[in-house]
Amino acid sequence: MEFTGKRALVTGAAGGIGVEICRKLRAEGALVAVADRDTSSLQAEAHLPGDLLDGDYCDTLPSRAAEALGGLDIIINNAGVITRGTVSETSDADWALSMGVNVEAPFRICRAAIPLLAARGGGAIVNTASCWGGKAPGPNHALYCMTKAAIAQLTQCMGMDHAHQGIRVNAVCPNEVNTPMLRSGFEKRGFDPDTAVAELGKSVPLGRIAEPADIADVVLFLASDAARYMCGALVEVNGGKPVS
Numbered sequence: 001m002e003f004t005g006k007r008a009l010v011t012g013a014a015g016g017i018g019v020e021i022c023r024k025l026r027a028e029g030a031l032v033a034v035a036d037r038d039t040s041s042l043q044a045e046a047h048l049p050g051d052l053l054d055g056d057y058c059d060t061l062p063s064r065a066a067e068a069l070g071g072l073d074i075i076i077n078n079a080g081v082i083t084r085g086t087v088s089e090t091s092d093a094d095w096a097l098s099m100g101v102n103v104e105a106p107f108r109i110c111r112a113a114i115p116l117l118a119a120r121g122g123g124a125i126v127n128t129a130s131c132w133g134g135k136a137p138g139p140n141h142a143l144y145c146m147t148k149a150a151i152a153q154l155t156q157c158m159g160m161d162h163a164h165q166g167i168r169v170n171a172v173c174p175n176e177v178n179t180p181m182l183r184s185g186f187e188k189r190g191f192d193p194d195t196a197v198a199e200l201g202k203s204v205p206l207g208r209i210a211e212p213a214d215i216a217d218v219v220l221f222l223a224s225d226a227a228r229y230m231c232g233a234l235v236e237v238n239g240g241k242p243v244s
């Protein structure tokens, strides 16, 4: 039980990848506080529903999780939103949403969590960037790629700046994952999600796009003591299909 006695906060806990992260953490013995707009369908030791666009909610999430769980060792900043389009197609509302959820929320949560982790002698933060923005951008998603580049860079900065406090900060950079985020994008564009996911799988050298568990396993690794010497790493999880 690698995470026995560990206390973890997971954002986006009700989403495709988030559900798997929480399920696996709890199966490995962690106590988990779940954060999402609606957490009522989730099994967890603490429920902290709310809107990540609310700065006060983000600022207080780590202390509320610590209070509910009796401490805090692990933060998983997994929540995210995707906006499609070029810069000229991007509205002010798209900007506020994407910057708010993908950049400002994890920034605020990390800022509030770092002193709590430091007071316990350290801990682990795992952010979610993307192949699109972690390492290189993809087409037609300018704002999304920019936000993921921002969280990737922030991860590298925090990885350097807080290692001396025993806090390891790393990010996972998935390529396409079979979750509501991807499937709803296909639906919006008039494609059948199952057919589109199968088609997309043909472009991946491993023969399929990722399932949420493929990403959750890497997140757990980065949060675990097995990754004890990793700080500021951007780990691409891509089935052999890098964005270049």
Ligand SMILES: NC(=O)c1ccc[n+]([C@@H]2O[C@H](COP(=O)([O-])OP(=O)(O)OC[C@H]3O[C@@H](n4cnc5c(N)ncnc54)[C@H](O)[C@@H]3O)[C@@H](O)[C@H]2O)c1
Pocket: 011, 012, 013, 014, 015, 016, 017, 018, 035, 036, 037, 038, 050, 051, 052, 053, 078, 079, 080, 081, 082, 101, 128, 129, 130, 131, 173, 174, 175, 176, 177, 178, 179, 180, 181, 182
């Ligand atoms: N699915 C992919 O292909 C893919 C690829 C690369 C990176 N990612 C990243 O992985 C992470 C998880 O994505 P997913 O595919 O599981 O998506 P998802 O849409 O299934 O889950 C995202 C979760 O974040 C929550 N969330 C969004 N805005 C919120 C807000 N304002 N307040 C509270 N919660 C909010 C949603 O309610 C949802 O449960 C995201 O950061 C995403 O950018 C996904």
